[in-house]
Amino acid sequence: MSVFANFILIESVNASGNTTTQRTLHNYSPGAVINWQGKNYEYLSFIYQGAAKNRSGDNMEAGLVMSSNPVSLERAREAVQQNWRVTVWTCLQNDGGAWKALTQEIWLAASMVYDVTTVEVLLSSAIDAVGAVTPSRVLTQADVGRLPTTGNVQAR
Numbered sequence: 617m618s619v620f621a622n623f624i625l626i627e628s629v630n631a632s633g634n635t636t637t638q639r640t641l642h643n644y645s646p647g648a649v650i651n652w653q654g655k656n657y658e659y660l661s662f663i664y665q666g667a668a669k670n671r672s673g674d675n676m677e678a679g680l681v682m683s684s685n686p687v688s689l690e691r692a693r694e695a696v697q698q699n700w701r702v703t704v705w706t707c708l709q710n711d712g713g714a715w716k717a718l719t720q721e722i723w724l725a726a727s728m729v730y731d732v733t734t735v736e737v738l739l740s741s742a743i744d745a746v747g748a749v750t751p752s753r754v755l756t757q758a759d760v761g762r763l764p765t766t767g768n769v770q771a772r
Contacts, residue, residue, distance in 0.1 A: 618710050619644070622664045623657050624680070625703040626695060626725075638700060639691070652707075652715055664704055667721060678704070678723055678739040684730050692737045695725035702739055 621644035627635040642650050642657040643664070650657045665679040680702075682688045695702070702723045707715040723739035730736070 618708055621707050621709070621715070622662075623650075623652055623705045623707060623715070624662075624664075625655070627701045627703070628698055629701055635701070638695075650715075664706070666706070666719075676741040677726075678721065680737045680739065682735050684733055684735045688735050689730060692725075692728045692730070692735050695737060696728050698725075700725045702737075704739075 621642055624639070624641045625637065626639040626641070627637055629635050637655070640655050640657045641660040641662070642648075642652075643660060643662050644650065646659050646661070648659055660682065662680050662682040665681065667676050667678050669676060682692075694700075702725055704719075704721045704723065705717045706719045707717050709715050723741065725737055726740035727738045728735060729738070
């Protein structure tokens with residue numbers, strides 16, 4: 617029999633690019649700690665809603681849904697405020713053997729919504745087409761040669 621599970625590595629990244637592990641979680645077996653890829657993953661009851669394009673089509677999003685309680689609310693708030701990096705593996709286990717990673721996705725904790733029953737952390741692509749900051753460059757005559765003095769460019 618094959619079973620699926622999600623393993624989640626939540627990390628903070630400082631300005632130098634160094635990472636610090638904040639949480640390691642799985643959703644396979646209540647109360648179990650699973651050692652996978654050299655880290656111990658603790659159980660948390662959550663649903664991972666995989667990648668989908670957002671409504672405007674300019675970014676990919678996913679979601680982590682869990683029950684609403686003071687602990688999950690605080691952890692979700694902290695992840696969003698600190699803009700933590702979230703790596704999610706969807707894994708398969710055949711007949712009690714080793715876990716095999718089927719997919720790996722890397723996200724940023726972007727926002728959260730909650731009500732009395734659930735908390736959802738919205739995960740956003742680290743590469744956002746709209747919010748991307750790219751260095752601007754001004755083309756000068758030294759870069760490209762003689763430039764037209766008007767917007768009227770004609771091919772000859």
